Amino acid sequence: METSAFEKIIQNSKASIYRICKIYAVKPLEPQDLFQEVVLQVWKSYASFKGKSGVKTWIYRIALNVCMSSKLKLEKHRHQSMKLTSIRIEAEQINEEEKARFDALRACINELKEGERSLVVLYLEELSYAEISEILGITENHVAVKMKRIRKKLFGCIIKKIENE
Amino acid sequence: MNEQELMKIWQKSYDLEKIEVNLPLLIAELRSEIEKIDSIIINRDRSETLASVFGILLYLFFLWYIPFFWVKTASVMMIMWFLFVIYYLKKTRSSHSVDFSLSLVEQLRSRRQYLLRQQKLLENAAYWYILPPFLINVLFFFGVDSSQTWDSPIAFIFPDNILGKTIVVVFLAILYTYLIWANRNAAQSTYPPLIESIDKVKAELENEGLTSN
Numbered sequence: 001m002e003t004s005a006f007e008k009i010i011q012n013s014k015a016s017i018y019r020i021c022k023i024y025a026v027k028p029l030e031p032q033d034l035f036q037e038v039v040l041q042v043w044k045s046y047a048s049f050k051g052k053s054g055v056k057t058w059i060y061r062i063a064l065n066v067c068m069s070s071k072l073k074l075e076k077h078r079h080q081s082m083k084l085t086s087i088r089i090e091a092e093q094i095n096e097e098e099k100a101r102f103d104a105l106r107a108c109i110n111e112l113k114e115g116e117r118s119l120v121v122l123y124l125e126e127l128s129y130a131e132i133s134e135i136l137g138i139t140e141n142h143v144a145v146k147m148k149r150i151r152k153k154l155f156g157c158i159i160k161k162i163e164n165e
Numbered sequence: 166m167n168e169q170e171l172m173k174i175w176q177k178s179y180d181l182e183k184i185e186v187n188l189p190l191l192i193a194e195l196r197s198e199i200e201k202i203d204s205i206i207i208n209r210d211r212s213e214t215l216a217s218v219f220g221i222l223l224y225l226f227f228l229w230y231i232p233f234f235w236v237k238t239a240s241v242m243m244i245m246w247f248l249f250v251i252y253y254l255k256k257t258r259s260s261h262s263v264d265f266s267l268s269l270v271e272q273l274r275s276r277r278q279y280l281l282r283q284q285k286l287l288e289n290a291a292y293w294y295i296l297p298p299f300l301i302n303v304l305f306f307f308g309v310d311s312s313q314t315w316d317s318p319i320a321f322i323f324p325d326n327i328l329g330k331t332i333v334v335v336f337l338a339i340l341y342t343y344l345i346w347a348n349r350n351a352a353q354s355t356y357p358p359l360i361e362s363i364d365k366v367k368a369e370l371e372n373e374g375l376t377s378n
Binding site: 007011084085087095154 | 168171177180181192193272366367369371
């Protein structure tokens with residue numbers, strides 16, 4: 001395994017991975033537990049990565065698959081046992097307004113169906129419909145149709161939540 | 166609120182809580198974690214194989230030591246069954262390796278197939294894991310010929326009258342019936358909810374359109 005390439009991948013995608021983990025982590029699991037599992041799977045899959053899809057698509061596939069498996073409890077007892085000291089959370093100075101807005105967004109995402117949630121996190125990551133289609137394994141047309149409806153739901157929900165604050 | 170503002174809330178959420186990764190240490194930790202996972206799998210496989218090897222050695226001893234034809238036949242059958250179990254478990258496990266780099270729909274499809282196979286394995290345990298050793302044991306205990314004298318320090322373990330043999334077989338029947346029930350119960354309570362949740366997500370993603378290749 002070429003360690004410098006792996007380091008570069010993690011360095012470049014850690015923010016995206018962590019944002020997705022924040023949506024999928026369900027107590028008692030913390031987002032960093034899921035993050036560790038994603039990093040472990042990236043490391044394990046790297047040797048077989050043939051570059052058929054782009055690195056970005058590949059990383060999102062792994063992150064989403066790990067998070068979904070955890071959410072559906074397909075991999076029991078896996079995350080709790082692993083504690084990587086090399087990964088730490090740095091709490092920044094909290095901007096209350098930003099936090100409240102993100103909490104509202106997270107609450108709205110959590111109101112969506114599981115399948116819709118996987119679409120919306122990729123959309124929020126600013127991926128194109130073609131990339132989303134490749135990550136999820138559904139047609140681009142289907143992504144567009146679904147996103148139209150999900151966007152409407154999401155905006156309706158967040159506007160209501162923010163107005164109520 | 167517009168699309169840009171929504172994206173901004175999402176992107177900025179990382180600024181509230183950042184992940185710091187010590188990359189050289191991470192690589193060392195990942196290597197050791199993989200070694201740990203591999204050694205757990207190797208130890209589990211080894212202990213299962215050792216249990217079967219112990220069973221094979223025990224029945225090889227019976228085959229050599231006990232003079233009765235039907236006991237020898239049962240011992241050979243039991244050895245074959247132990248070999249079959251080692252092969253079957255190895256084959257079942259080797260067919261499952263999770264590839265997290267598949268698309269989400271492919272991943273869910275492959276997980277579903279694996280869970281269905283596991284459920285079937287437990288539900289059918291009666292036919293390949295429980296009934297064969299039960300029937301072989303019946304043959305084994307009834308194979309001890311009461312009409313022949315067998316002078317051996319271990320002869321007392323094997324009942325030589327019908328009542329004693331029946332008691333052993335009834336005890337085994339109760340034990341094996343419990344095992345069948347426990348396996349079926351585990352198959353019914355563990356797998357259907359997981360398969361159902363996978364089906365639900367798949368349907369949410371796939372309806373109104375065709376999946377891409």
